[in-house]
Amino acid sequence: MEWLTAPFEVTFVQRALVGGVLVSAIAALAGTWVVLRGMAFLGDAMSHGLLPGIAVAALLGGNLLVGAAVSAAVMAAGVSAVGRAPRLSEDTGIGLLFVGMLALGVIIISRSQSFAVDLTGFLFGDVLAVGEGDLVTLGVALALALTVTVLGHRAFLALAFDARKARTLGLRPHLAHALLLGLLTLAIVASFHIVGTLLVLGLLIAPPAAALPWARSVHGVMAGAALLGVSATFCGLLLSWHLSTAAGATVAAFAVAQFFLSQLAAGIRSRRARPVPDRA
Template identity: 65%
Template sequence: MHWLFSPFEVSFVRQALWGGILVSLICALAGTWVVLRGLAFLGDAMAHGMLPGVALASALGGDVLLGAALSAGAMAAGVTALGASSSPSGSSRLSHDTSVGILFAGMLALGVIVVSHSRSFAVDLTGFLFGDVLAVRQRDLLWLATALLVATAVAALGHRAFVALAFDPRVAHTLGLRPRIAHAVLLGLVTLAVVASFHVVGTLLVFALLVAPPAAAALWARRIPTIMVGASLIGVGATAAGLFLSWHLGTAAGATIAAVAVCAFFVSAGATLTARPAGLLGRLRTGAASEMERPS
C-alpha cells in the first residue's frame, strides 16, 4: 500500500493537496450559485478577464495577484453597470450574456495587446493559463484560507437573497431583498473564487472546479447547502485523486485535478440515466422550487 500514500510523503505534494482542498471549498461555495443561476459563461469570462491586470502587473514588476484582483473587479463592475438598466422584473434592453460577451472580448483583447508588448511574459502567461499547484507555498495557503473565510461569510449572509435570485428575481424584489445589490455581491463572490484560485490551478482549469463539482452534486442534492457540501467533497476527492494520478503518470498536476473533477460530473450525469434523482438542478429547470429553499 506504500504506492498509495507515497506521493503525499513529499512536502510539496502535501502543500499542493492543502492548496487544492482550500480551492475546492472556495469554488464549491461560489460554483453552486454559478450552476444554479446558469452563470457558467460569466465564470469563464471572469477567469479570462484577469489577463490585462496580470499582464500589466508582470510587465511593471508589480504584484500579479493584485493585478488579477483589480482586473477581475473591473470586469465584475462592468457586468453590474451594463445590467443596471434592468427592470425589477428582470427584463433588460441588453441581455446578460451579451453584456458578459462584450466585456469578455474587450478584456481579453486588452490583455493580448499588453502581452504582445512584453517580450518576457511567455513563461508567466503559461502559469496564468495552467497554474502550478505543486508550487504552492505557505503564504499561498494563508491567502487561500483567508479567502475561504470571506467566501463563507458572504455565502452565509447572502444566502436568502441568493436563493431568491436563483428561483425568481421578481420574488427577491417583492421581498425587498434588493436583487441588483445581491447580484453584485454574488459577482464579488465569484470574483473572489476565481482570483484566489487562478495562481494554483490556472484560469483555464479553475473553471472546471468552479462548475463541475457543483453540477455533479446538483443533479442529486435537493437543498442548496447539501449541494455545497457535495461539491466540496467531490472537489477535495478530485484534488487528492488528481495529485495521485499526476504523480504516478507524470502528467500536469493542475490539469489532472481538473480532468478528474470533470470525469466526476460525467459519472454523476451517467448515473442519472439509470436512476431518477430529484436534484435541485432538475427542479429549477422545471420551475418547481423546493418550499424548504424558498425565502420566507
C-alpha cells in the same frame, strides 16, 4: 499503499493538496450559485478577464493576486454596467467584455517576450508552486467566502429561483447580485493559481453540477461539491505525479470526469425508479 501515499510525502505536493482543498471549499460556495443561476458563461468571462491584471502585475513585479483582483473587479463592474444598457442583451455585453479583456491581456503580454514564457502557468495553473503564503491567503479567502455566503444566503436563494419574489420580500436583488458577483470574483481569483484562468471553471462548476442530482438542499449541493472538489484535487495530483502530466489540468479534468460519471449514475437511477408499465 505506497503508490497512493508516496507523492504526498513530498512537501510541495502536500502544500498543493492543502491549497486544492481550500480552493475546493471556496469554489463550492460560489459555484453552487453559479450552477443554480445558470451563470457559467459569466464565470468563464470573469476568469479570462483576470489576464490583463495578472500581466500588468507580473511586468511590474507586483503581487499577482492583487493584479487579478483588480482586473476581476473591473470586469465585474463592466458586467453590471452593460447589464443595464438598453437594447443590449446581457450575454452580448459579457461576450464583448470577455474578448476585450482577453485581447488586452494578450497585447500586454506581447510587449514583453521574456514574460510570454510564463503565460502557460497563468493559463493552466501551477498548483505545485503553492507556497505557505498562498495557503494563508486562501484561508483568508475561505473565511471571507463563508461570511458572504452566510450573510447573503436568503437573498441568494430568492434570487436564484425568483428575482421578482426577492424584490417583493425586500431583499434588494440588485445588491444580492452584486454580492454574488463579488463571491464569484473571490472564488476565481483564489482558484486561478491552482488550475489557471482557462481551467478555473473545472473546479467552480463541475463539482456543484455533479452534486446537484444527489442533493436535497442548497447546503447539500455545497457540501457535496466541496467533497468532490477535494477528491478531484487528491486524485488529480496523484495521477499527475505518476503520469507526469500537468497537475492543474489533471485536477480540472478529473473534476469534469466526476460530473459525467454523476450524470450517468443519475440517469441509471432515474430509469430504475421509473415504474414498469402494466402489460396485462
